[in-house]
Amino acid sequence: MGLTEIYNQYEKYFKGNILPYIKCNNCNYKFYYPRDMCPECGSDNLSIEKSNGNGKIYSYTVSNKNIWAIIEMNEGFKFYANITNSGTVDINKRITITFINKNNKTLPYGEIQD
Amino acid sequence: MISGFAEAVYKKYDKSAYELMNEALSKALDMAGIQRSDIDGFISTFMPGIFDDNVYMHFFTSQICNYLGINVKYMDSMEYGGPSVLAAYYRAEKLIKDGSADNILLLFGGKGSLVKDRKITVDSYEKINDGVTNTPYKSLLNGYDNINPVSDYALAAQRHKKIYRSTDEQRAELAVKQRINANLSGYSMFTGDLTVENVINSPVISDPLHLLEIVYPVDGFHAFIVSKSAGKLRPVKILNYGEAHFTKLPVEMDDITLLSASESSGDFREKIKKCDLYELYDSFTITVMLQLENTGIVERGKSGKFIENTDFKSNGDFPLNTGGGSINRGQPAYMSGSVLLYESLLQLNNMAKNQVKSANRAFINGIGGWSRSHSVSMIIGE
Structure with missing residues (x-):
């Protein structure tokens, strides 16, 4: 490949x-x-x-009102993405993956599950 | 051995980066008491934007030697980011010893202000130019909102808070204690009273990191001349040395609070604890904390308590960043390694205003590069 x-x-x-x-x-x-x-x-x-799209927040930071995070997926790999909702962000919060198209580019984002 | 060293640092320098590097070189030659024509080796580094805003500089070591009028038989470039100068110093000592050159110029710095004016950093230069790609993974890293490298260290600080229960106040206290040294150093750019409340109340740049615990990019060069003898200076030697390179992306590391410093310092942990002063890379407060833990000075997770309970002044129990550090000196061209080495040489030569008594051994640790891959640990002294 x-x-x-x-x-x-x-x-x-x-x-x-x-x-x-x-x-x-x-x-x-x-x-x-x-x-x-x-x-x-x-x-x-x-x-x-x-991926089944389920994971948790390994770490995060908020800058210019955007949340930038390291997301740890259930399958055992980690990747960087922004988090879409800000209410109760914290390390270990469960997230699901959602997709957003910005500037003709579709990328995965994390969405916090409360 | 280092026979001459100098800095030329300004908050915002109006003239060219080339004039600024020449100022640092001229001062270092004066101290060493040698001529420009005596320089026969050259080591430097390049990062996007720092030499008068050019993205790339073709054969830059050759071009700079040409501009400065130095003819060398050895030239090289180090690519470790902030600690590059420390690795260059180690290599220069070996080159002198094996007879490759007699007087090697280490010239590190640039103009950080031009990059800052574009509201980017050297790490995010590709954001302003679609044609510029800095990583093999641009399409999966670009397009998101972050402010690296601040975000990267913020992620580490956030994780440190969660796992080890360190606090914003502990990081702020480190900034306050470094400011006390800055007020005594006589050459810091940022001085004056600073309280924990001031740091906590300064704007959050990338949660949890505040403005006053982040270095400010400035314009500056440092020149160090490594020669066969120290000349008029004290014969300072590199007593212990280690470097390590964790090239994994932080996101692919098992633990983002475990640094390459854990490996670069691994061979001389006990000697580190017996040094007279400590100059630890302070791009951010969390950087210093992670180095305290990863070089074995304190247990992992205990740096916050150590900051609360320890006196970092020159006459204190643990003299740390005695010149005030890069947070107060300003960070020339996004690299603090030279600031650490410069202050260590002032201390060891008994030339510092905030002088540590009987300063015979300095521990220096630098962290930097793409995703803080690189660590250089060294004890220098006599």
């Missing part, structure tokens, strides 16, 4: 409101930021998986 293939698949999944991640079929490491090899073991036996 080459990088172009991975990015194309990510874009397709984003448009279908699916959060993708990459699983290494050799060592089982899961990661979000695309490489054509596993950053843990170097294997190129990778597959793109679909």
Whole structure:
């Protein structure tokens, strides 16, 4: 799987409101930021998986009224995203993934579940 | 050994970055008592925007040697961000020892104000130019709202608060104690009375970090000349050295409060505890706290209590950032490494106004680079 293939698949999944991640079929490491090899073991036996969209906030910061967070997904990988609702943000709060299109670009965001 | 050192630092310098670097070099040559023609080695670093607003500078080490009129047989560039100068110092000592050069100029700095005026940092330069890509993951990192690198350290501070129960007041107290040293240093840019309330009531830039616990980008260069002998200066040596590079994105780390400093300091933990003064990278208050914990000076999670209970003055039980640190000196071109080394050399040469008595060993730790990957730990002295 080459990088172009991975990015194309990510874009397709984003448009279908699916959060993708990459699983290494050799060592089982899961990661979000695309490489054509596993950053843990170097294997190129990778597959793109679909996250169930459930996770929690690992850490967050509020700047210019935007919440920037590290989100830890149930599948065991972490990624950066903004949080869409601000009411009761805290570390370990449960979130679900939602998708927003800004400037012709669809990206995943976290939505806090109270 | 360092035979000459100098700084040229301004809040906002009206002239060119090249004139500013020449000022630092001229002062360092004066101290070393050597001529420009004696310089035969050169190490520097480049970051976007810091040399008169250029995004990139083709073959920059060669161009700067050309501008300054120095002819060298060795040149190099360090890419560790803030601690680059410390790693360059270590390499220069080795190059002198193996005979590669006789007098190596370390020239670090630039104009931070031009980048600041664009309301960005060197880390977010790609935001203002669609054609500029700084990472392999731009399409998945760009498009969100954040203010890196402040946001990155804020995420670490927030996590530290949650896991270790550190408080805003403890971080503020560190800023206050560094200001006390700044008021005595004689060369800090930001001086005057400062209280914990002042820090807490200053604007929140990236929650939980406040304006008064964040460095202010300024214009400045530092020049250090490494030679075979220290000349008129004290023969200060690098007694212990370590560097480490955690290149994972913070988001892919298991624990964002665990720094590469835990590895760079690993070989000489006990010696670190016996130093006479401590210069720890202070891009933000949380940076100092994480280094206190990751270099083994205090247990992990205990830096907040340590700040409350410890006197950081030059005559205190733990002289820390005795020049007031970069938070009060200003951060030249988004790199504080030179500020740490400069103050350490003042102290070891008994040239500081806020002088530590019998200063024989200084522990310096620098943190920086893309997503704070790099750490350089060193004890220098005699």
